[in-house]
Amino acid sequence: MKKHEARAPDFLSEIEKTKVLQEAKCFDASCNNPRDCIPVMCKVVYLLSKGEAFTETESTEIFFRACKLYQSSNPQIRKMLYFLLKEIRPKESEVFMITSSLSRDLSTSENSYFKASALRVMAKILDPTMLIQMERFIKVAIVDSNDNVSSAALFLGLKLCKTHLEVVKKWVTEVQEKLTSKNSTIHFHAMLLLYEMKKGDALALSKFFESMMNLSLKSPLAQTQLIRFIRFSLKTSKFETGTMTNIEKFLTDSLKRSQDMVVYEAAKTICEHSEYMQGYTITSALSVLQLFLVSSKVTTKFAGIKTLNTYAMKHASYLTDSTGEYENLLTEQNRSLATMAISTLLKLSTDSNIDKLLGMISNFMNEVSDEFKIELIESIKVLCLRMPHKHQQLNKFVGDILKDEGGLQLKKIIIDTLLQLFDSLPQAKDTILMTLAEFSEDCIYENLHLRVIHFLGEHGPNCKNPSRLIRFIYNRLILEKPSIRAAAVSALFKFSKIKELRSSVMTLIQKCLEDKDDEVRERAAFYLSRISKNDFDRPSLPIPISKLEKILAHCKNTGKGFAFDIQVTSEVKEEVKKAPLPEKVNTSLFSNIPELNALGQPLKSSNNMSLTEKNAEFVVNCVIHYFTSCQVLEFKINNTLSDVTLSGVTASLHVEGTTLEGLLRIEDGILMYPSQTIGKNSSGVSYVVIKKLSGSRKASVPTFLKYKVTEYQGDTELAMFDDEYQIENIPIELA
Amino acid sequence: MGVLFSRLFSTLFGKGEIRILILGLDNAGKTTLLYKLQLNQVIETVPTIGFNVETVNYNNLQLQVWDLGGQGTIRPYWRCYYPNTNAVIYVIDSTDVDRMDTAKQEMITMLQESDLKGVPLLVFANKQDMPGALSEVQVSQMLGLSLIKNRQWRIVKASAKLGEGISEGLDWLIALLRDS
Numbered sequence: 026m027k028k029h030e031a032r033a034p035d036f037l038s039e040i041e042k043t044k045v046l047q048e049a050k051c052f053d054a055s056c057n058n059p060r061d062c063i064p065v066m067c068k069v070v071y072l073l074s075k076g077e078a079f080t081e082t083e084s085t086e087i088f089f090r091a092c093k094l095y096q097s098s099n100p101q102i103r104k105m106l107y108f109l110l111k112e113i114r115p116k117e118s119e120v121f122m123i124t125s126s127l128s129r130d131l132s133t134s135e136n137s138y139f140k141a142s143a144l145r146v147m148a149k150i151l152d153p154t155m156l157i158q159m160e161r162f163i164k165v166a167i168v169d170s171n172d173n174v175s176s177a178a179l180f181l182g183l184k185l186c187k188t189h190l191e192v193v194k195k196w197v198t199e200v201q202e203k204l205t206s207k208n209s210t211i212h213f214h215a216m217l218l219l220y221e222m223k224k225g226d227a228l229a230l231s232k233f234f235e236s237m238m239n240l241s242l243k244s245p246l247a248q249t250q251l252i253r254f255i256r257f258s259l260k261t262s263k264f265e266t267g268t269m270t271n272i273e274k275f276l277t278d279s280l281k282r283s284q285d286m287v288v289y290e291a292a293k294t295i296c297e298h299s300e301y302m303q304g305y306t307i308t309s310a311l312s313v314l315q316l317f318l319v320s321s322k323v324t325t326k327f328a329g330i331k332t333l334n335t336y337a338m339k340h341a342s343y344l345t346d347s348t349g350e351y352e353n354l355l356t357e358q359n360r361s362l363a364t365m366a367i368s369t370l371l372k373l374s375t376d377s378n379i380d381k382l383l384g385m386i387s388n389f390m391n392e393v394s395d396e397f398k399i400e401l402i403e404s405i406k407v408l409c410l411r412m413p414h415k416h417q418q419l420n421k422f423v424g425d426i427l428k429d430e431g432g433l434q435l436k437k438i439i440i441d442t443l444l445q446l447f448d449s450l451p452q453a454k455d456t457i458l459m460t461l462a463e464f465s466e467d468c469i470y471e472n473l474h475l476r477v478i479h480f481l482g483e484h485g486p487n488c489k490n491p492s493r494l495i496r497f498i499y500n501r502l503i504l505e506k507p508s509i510r511a512a513a514v515s516a517l518f519k520f521s522k523i524k525e526l527r528s529s530v531m532t533l534i535q536k537c538l539e540d541k542d543d544e545v546r547e548r549a550a551f552y553l554s555r556i557s558k559n560d561f562d563r564p565s566l567p568i569p570i571s572k573l574e575k576i577l578a579h580c581k582n583t584g585k586g587f588a589f590d591i592q593v594t595s596e597v598k599e600e601v602k603k604a605p606l607p608e609k610v611n612t613s614l615f616s617n618i619p620e621l622n623a624l625g626q627p628l629k630s631s632n633n634m635s636l637t638e639k640n641a642e643f644v645v646n647c648v649i650h651y652f653t654s655c656q657v658l659e660f661k662i663n664n665t666l667s668d669v670t671l672s673g674v675t676a677s678l679h680v681e682g683t684t685l686e687g688l689l690r691i692e693d694g695i696l697m698y699p700s701q702t703i704g705k706n707s708s709g710v711s712y713v714v715i716k717k718l719s720g721s722r723k724a725s726v727p728t729f730l731k732y733k734v735t736e737y738q739g740d741t742e743l744a745m746f747d748d749e750y751q752i753e754n755i756p757i758e759l760a
Numbered sequence: 761m762g763v764l765f766s767r768l769f770s771t772l773f774g775k776g777e778i779r780i781l782i783l784g785l786d787n788a789g790k791t792t793l794l795y796k797l798q799l800n801q802v803i804e805t806v807p808t809i810g811f812n813v814e815t816v817n818y819n820n821l822q823l824q825v826w827d828l829g830g831q832g833t834i835r836p837y838w839r840c841y842y843p844n845t846n847a848v849i850y851v852i853d854s855t856d857v858d859r860m861d862t863a864k865q866e867m868i869t870m871l872q873e874s875d876l877k878g879v880p881l882l883v884f885a886n887k888q889d890m891p892g893a894l895s896e897v898q899v900s901q902m903l904g905l906s907l908i909k910n911r912q913w914r915i916v917k918a919s920a921k922l923g924e925g926i927s928e929g930l931d932w933l934i935a936l937l938r939d940s
């Protein structure tokens with residue numbers, strides 16, 4: 026393995042979260058390059074789909090970065106972006122960041138791909154605010170001529186049904202229009218959506234079914250789903266006779282379709298609602314299912330037998346003719362199929378073959394999953410009720426399954442079954458109580474355990490041999506954890522009703538007064554006192570339990586609400602905003618600049634040079650002072666404008682291809698002393714110091730004045746920005 | 761503005777990657793402005809939840825313009841968009857006298873962000889076509905623009921609806937970016 030890795034490094038394992046988060050910075054670039062972005066996007070998707078944990082900050086960060094990719098309309102980037110957004114699943118509080126972007130995709134984009142994808146992203150992340158904005162666009166998208174868009178919109182509608190049915194209902198006309206679409210996916214989705222809109226209202230629903238059945242749906246998927254919807258609705262809604270006749274006819278017709286899927290759904294529906302069907306309809310459904318049993322496909326066989334099995338539960342007599350076919354299935358390699366066949370046979374069994382069947386099942390019981398054991402338990406229950414005299418064998422069989430290992434679900438169902446049988450089979454009561462008592466010896470599911478012990482307490486005292494049960498319960502007191510011990514104390518107390526047992530029960534409970542657990546001790550004391558008062562009936566509460574529960578819940582809620590309030594108020598802290606610090610105005614620069622004054626007297630000074638037109642907005646004059654080591658250019662600037670001030674005036678000299686500007690150090694050859702603010706209609710001075718070099722020559726240098734302009738109207742500032750202004754060339758000495 | 765800056769901007773312009781943020785309170789007219797710029801027409805807007813981003817061609821320059829939603833809940837997220845910004849356009853509804861102070865506070869908060877250091881600011885005193893609109897002078901005073909010393913800024917009266925003042929402001933901004 027190591028060697029192999031060394032040869033071909035596994036590039037996936039090198040994708041590392043912190044690194045990827047770093048790389049994702051490229052999403053911020055103002056011009057996204059697909060070659061940079063897409064690999065990083067892929068990596069993020071990879072990490073997310075692999076379940077890598079992103080902290081809240083990290084996912085927020087990556088989400089906001091990803092949002093910025095909207096700036097690019099590069100199709101590859103966009104495609105990946107939609108994908109990424111679906112994976113990121115942004116926090117509800119941040120989703121809004123892409124609302125506008127998605128709505129633009131829908132409202133103005135000409136690109137159907139963008140539209141469809143935006144809808145699909147919304148299906149994952151839409152929040153209520155977003156829905157308000159998107160509503161009308163989604164409505165239009167449903168009837169979009171592009172199938173992808175339409176399909177995505179319908180799908181989104183389906184998603185929204187769960188949360189915003191009222192909104193979706195407004196699109197009924199658009200959705201209806203799509204029922205006739207040639208595209209089978211679209212008409213399938215349209216049908217699903219219409220059903221969701223109508224299912225709450227029986228009348229609307231029956232109209233919907235009528236019209237759908239008339240439409241003769243071409244897609245088998247749609248047909249199948251329609252039949253399912255009919256099946257679901259029949260459970261809860263009643264339809265008029267006319268509608269029922271149509272439904273029955275529709276189902277019978279569906280039995281003749283060529284797709285197994287459709288036929289199966291129809292047969293199943295007929296079986297499940299056989300009470301509404303005519304005898305011949307049921308017969309044809311059953312014979313179709315029986316045909317399934319000889320199909321070459323295991324799934325079809327299984328579907329057939331499973332449905333027949335369910336049907337057998339209610340109407341065994343319809344099926345007894347064909348037990349031979351079920352027996353054939355017993356030899357199937359596929360255990361699920363065989364179990365299902367047995368389960369059916371059990372339901373159809375008679376006195377003569379029941380023992381044989383039970384024997385067969387025991388043979389492969391340990392190869393069967395819990396799910397099928399549950400199935401068998403159901404069959405046994407039916408059987409017990411049908412053949413009460415066989416209850417000993419059947420109970421033993423159930424008890425054996427109960428003793429075997431099994432999940433909570435299985436155990437729970439077995440217990441449920443036993444308790445039901447307890448009620449319906451008086452002759453089995455003692456056997457069942459013993460089975461339960463034995464189960465309590467090694468039950469690992471606490472809730473179930475408590476239930477069993479409680480049941481033993483309730484019913485044990487009435488059985489033939491209560492003292493046997495007491496032993497089991499007493500064992501709990503010694504062996505189990507506190508919650509179970511407490512339940513056992515309560516159960517024991519119930520047995521004290523029986524006079525002959527009372528004193529021994531009291532002895533047992535007395536021992537519990539020394540229990541380590543508070544609850545156990547308290548219960549023990551409580552029950553002992555009740556026994557001493559001959560008070561064996563359940564004490565009644567001053568108010569009904571349900572009311573007490575409500576009051577407690579209310580107390581709890583208000584308590585919580587109060588705490589929550591406190592939290593809210595403490596959380597809402599006004600963000601303190603600081604005003605920007607006004608910038609320090611440099612006031613130290615006057616014509617008496619110490620450094621310049623330190624130079625002493627100039628060797629000579631030039632004449633005053635006028636560098637602008639006389640009537641320019643800013644009139645600039647310059648005098649050059651020559652010192653041994655340097656020359657100082659003194660610019661005098663006269664601002665003639667009445668709505669503008671200048672500040673920080675400096676010069677920028679373009680000397681032989683390079684620009685001398687900025688506040689450089691004198692060692693670098695130049696030093697600037699920008700002017701102070703030059704007010705409206707006033708003037709100021711700016712100095713530029715240029716280092717003199719030996720062997721200097723004169724050159725005429727193009728010069729710009731650079732400064733900050735502040736524009737005014739009256740006393741109010743309206744703008745402040747940098748500007749420059751070309752003045753005449755200046756003759757200076759250069760190296 | 762030094763030599764370095766000049767180079768930086770010339771490359772920016774060369775590649776046509778100027779990134780501009782449009783900010784301002786909700787209902788100020790940001791989105792209207794963006795699409796007036798892009799399409800030269802007044803579109804019907806809805807409050808922006810999130811952002812709009814468009815490439816705008818202005819005088820042969822490609823501007824990448826981000827219009828962020830201005831609602832109170834969205835403002836805290838403006839800062840996510842500050843990095844790499846070349847200019848900020850702050851739009852004011854000049855008729856919304858009551859919220860001028862909020863607009864000011866939000867602007868101040870924004871300008872403090874280090875990502876926007878030195879980034880020029882163009883303020884549009886928008887909706888000048890409406891009666892009761894404050895003048896740009898009044899808006900400038902109420903926003904305290906004169907306190908801004910560390911960046912270049914300008915306020916221009918505008919109507920995004922009529923398209924007035926927009927080019928005046930934008931020309932200034934572009935010239936600024938170009939000249940720096």
Ligand SMILES: Nc1nc2c(ncn2[C@@H]2O[C@H](COP(=O)(O)OP(=O)(O)OP(=O)(O)O)[C@@H](O)[C@H]2O)c(=O)[nH]1
Binds near residue numbers: 806
């Ligand atoms: N009269 C007038 N109305 C304008 C002007 N600019 C925008 N509006 C209107 O103001 C309203 C809000 O404009 P939007 O552009 O959506 O505002 P927004 O700043 O984008 O608002 P959010 O997205 O919520 O931040 C719309 O009804 C526009 O028609 C203008 O210059 N004059």
Ligand SMILES: [Mg+2]
Binds near residue numbers: 806807808829
């Ligand atoms: Mg907007």
